[in-house]
Amino acid sequence: MKIVVTLLSITLFVSCANSKETNYTASTPAASIVRKFLGISLTDSIDFIRWKLSLNDLTYSLECNYGIGKPNTNGFYNGGKKIAFSGTVKRNNNTNTYLLQNGNQTLKLIELNSNLLHIANNDNTLLIGGGGWSYALNSITPSAANQLKLIAKQTTFKDSIAFQGRTPCGVPNIIPAGKECYKLKWYLVLYGDNSYKILGTGYRAEGGKRGNWTINTNNAGRIVYELQDETGKAFIHLLKLDEGVLIFTDEKGNLLVGDHDFSYTLNRKF
Numbered sequence: 001m002k003i004v005v006t007l008l009s010i011t012l013f014v015s016c017a018n019s020k021e022t023n024y025t026a027s028t029p030a031a032s033i034v035r036k037f038l039g040i041s042l043t044d045s046i047d048f049i050r051w052k053l054s055l056n057d058l059t060y061s062l063e064c065n066y067g068i069g070k071p072n073t074n075g076f077y078n079g080g081k082k083i084a085f086s087g088t089v090k091r092n093n094n095t096n097t098y099l100l101q102n103g104n105q106t107l108k109l110i111e112l113n114s115n116l117l118h119i120a121n122n123d124n125t126l127l128i129g130g131g132g133w134s135y136a137l138n139s140i141t142p143s144a145a146n147q148l149k150l151i152a153k154q155t156t157f158k159d160s161i162a163f164q165g166r167t168p169c170g171v172p173n174i175i176p177a178g179k180e181c182y183k184l185k186w187y188l189v190l191y192g193d194n195s196y197k198i199l200g201t202g203y204r205a206e207g208g209k210r211g212n213w214t215i216n217t218n219n220a221g222r223i224v225y226e227l228q229d230e231t232g233k234a235f236i237h238l239l240k241l242d243e244g245v246l247i248f249t250d251e252k253g254n255l256l257v258g259d260h261d262f263s264y265t266l267n268r269k270f
Helices: 002-018 032-038
Strands: 022-028 048-055 059-067 081-092 097-102 105-111 116-120 136-139 160-167 184-191 195-200 209-216 224-228 234-242 245-249 265-268
Touching: 032 097, 032 105, 209 234
Parallel strands: none
Antiparallel strands: 022 048, 022 136, 048 059, 059 081, 081 097, 097 105, 105 116, 116 136, 160 184, 160 265, 184 195, 195 209, 209 224, 224 234, 234 245, 245 265
């Protein structure tokens, strides 16, 4: 019996030692599925939730700050409210999903790649954010990665589809080097005739930008909307994650990783 106990102890020790912890951060909206998992009342007034998640194959620990955003800051009125807890994780390698357990509530996260997680519905569709915040969680120690563990289906539309959001300032070709920037606001319409219109931070003085777009499916079936400039060169690359979510990439296809304030995802409006 002592031998069995010793072997079990060694196995558990090795398993924990080999379990790699990854830390993520984000600011997200407060959908009901998120509120229920966090134990937040569905009637509380909340602008956004700020996350600090430590995750490995067996357990997680989570700290959240939430409340009404204080204008002209990245914080909350009166510091907001805080919660912290830990729990167990169930990993499904076939679907690249994590199930976080908190009492009788679960939260599903889909692993996009080594840098990014995205909060999902029970049917594995990605939660769609709004014009302010998205549901992507960002590694605090990212490395360049063009891998994607989620393949979206082609969208067909006759008229138009629109996406909105706020991102950090690292989208290539938008903000000139040395110019001060805290965030980028986006409103993008893709029209069925392969033209586009962009409204937002980078194009306020011009009253928006128009041009043509194409779809690039050269990389393992991934669907990338490429927005072209006046010369026909692609200057914005948006990778489709789901029917309702796009993510910015660089020219090499690396998925851009956000920070504790904003992610590099855009959310479908219509």
